[in-house]
Amino acid sequence: MKAIVIDEFGGPDVLNYREHPVPEFGDDQVLIRVKAAGVNPADWKIREGYVAQLFPHQLPLVLGWDMAGVIDSVGKNISSFKPGDEVYCFPRLPTVQHGTYAEFAPADSDMLATKPENLSFEQSATLPLVTLTAWQALVDFGELQAGQSLFVSAGAGGVGGMAIQIAKHLGARVCTTASAGNHDYLRELGADHIIDYNNENIDESVKAFQKDGVDLVFDCTGSEDVVINFNYVRKPGGRVATINGLVHTIPELEKNAELHNVTAKLVVVEPRGAQLGKLTKLFEREALRPLPVESYPLEDAGLALQKSEEGHVRGKLALIID
Numbered sequence: 001m002k003a004i005v006i007d008e009f010g011g012p013d014v015l016n017y018r019e020h021p022v023p024e025f026g027d028d029q030v031l032i033r034v035k036a037a038g039v040n041p042a043d044w045k046i047r048e049g050y051v052a053q054l055f056p057h058q059l060p061l062v063l064g065w066d067m068a069g070v071i072d073s074v075g076k077n078i079s080s081f082k083p084g085d086e087v088y089c090f091p092r093l094p095t096v097q098h099g100t101y102a103e104f105a106p107a108d109s110d111m112l113a114t115k116p117e118n119l120s121f122e123q124s125a126t127l128p129l130v131t132l133t134a135w136q137a138l139v140d141f142g143e144l145q146a147g148q149s150l151f152v153s154a155g156a157g158g159v160g161g162m163a164i165q166i167a168k169h170l171g172a173r174v175c176t177t178a179s180a181g182n183h184d185y186l187r188e189l190g191a192d193h194i195i196d197y198n199n200e201n202i203d204e205s206v207k208a209f210q211k212d213g214v215d216l217v218f219d220c221t222g223s224e225d226v227v228i229n230f231n232y233v234r235k236p237g238g239r240v241a242t243i244n245g246l247v248h249t250i251p252e253l254e255k256n257a258e259l260h261n262v263t264a265k266l267v268v269v270e271p272r273g274a275q276l277g278k279l280t281k282l283f284e285r286e287a288l289r290p291l292p293v294e295s296y297p298l299e300d301a302g303l304a305l306q307k308s309e310e311g312h313v314r315g316k317l318a319l320i321i322d
């Protein structure tokens with residue numbers, strides 16, 4: 001099969017578009033014919049070897065942690081899915097090796113959900129990782145309720161765009177950050193208060209939105225104001241979720257959270273198929289909408305990764321494989 005493979009960690013030069021063996025799959029897994037793969041910052045971080053301390057890696061490896069496609073074959077223990085089913089998933093397996101930038105990829109059956117019937121493969125491929133991340137931060141950890149307030153940084157990105165929509169769906173008020181060119185886009189997504197992080201004092205602007213600080217802060221940029229100084233959040237009793245691996249600040253995060261009487265957590269997204277299945281219903285009811293997608297052919301994965309690494313993607317990037 002054709003795939004984007006790395007034999008060593010490093011910069012853009014280590015990417016190879018080449019023939020690679022179709023991966024084997026286990027009794028509790030399925031093999032998916034990938035139609036489209038979502039591109040995430042995690043992909044170039046894996047390429048660089050930045051997350052090799054967090055998850056075991058096996059080189060050579062195929063990049064990619066998001067996909068939509070059609071089930072090609074199923075393991076002998078699988079009864080819930082069958083060949084021909086259209087699915088999407090965030091297939092993070094215990095070892096980083098068989099990613100989704102390829103014509104075929106394996107996934108555990110409990111990571112899968114049926115693809116939203118109203119969305120294309122291209123749109124669907126970009127949604128599992130970011131939507132699960134936002135849901136697990138806002139709902140599972142943050143317990144965000146109707147009438148409460150959320151501050152989410154980087155609203156124009158993949159996770160931020162889904163967080164804004166989930167919060168509005170729950171009935172919360174949302175304040176977010178973006179450069180000026182993204183403010184109209186964020187209004188369309190439903191944000192109530194948008195801060196130009198290049199030209200405004202974020203602390204003052206959040207206080208103008210919610211005088212005593214918001215109920216939940218969701219940090220998508222790795223801001224020290226959030227995880228060390230605990231700005232923006234209501235004290236006591238507010239919650240702070242961060243997803244940006246400032247790993248060296250986790251002990252400070254926990255210590256400071258206690259001092260400030262808030263609850264804080266580094267959220268690491270889990271690949272939950274049942275939860276993704278519930279989110280599928282929200283997409284089908286149009287309670288959540290897909291994010292705008294810019295697509296590239298598989299062989300141009302390097303261009304997509306370069307764009308992701310530059311840090312200003314609006315919505316999502318995808319690779320078209322079929």
Ligand SMILES: NC(=O)c1ccc[n+]([C@@H]2O[C@H](COP(=O)([O-])OP(=O)(O)OC[C@H]3O[C@@H](n4cnc5c(N)ncnc54)[C@H](OP(=O)(O)O)[C@@H]3O)[C@@H](O)[C@H]2O)c1
Pocket residue numbers: 040041042129130133153154155156157158159160177178179180182197220221242243244245267268269308311312313314315
């Ligand atoms: N822990 C986990 O499980 C987990 C899960 C998913 C993602 N992550 C991490 O979370 C981060 C966000 O992921 P993502 O997929 O949302 O990234 P993304 O889509 O690449 O984010 C791009 C967005 O970031 C915005 N941005 C850049 N610098 C900013 C700043 N200083 N302030 C506010 N916005 C800024 C840009 O908006 P402008 O163009 O307007 O600047 C752009 O729209 C990444 O580091 C990713 O690796 C972690």
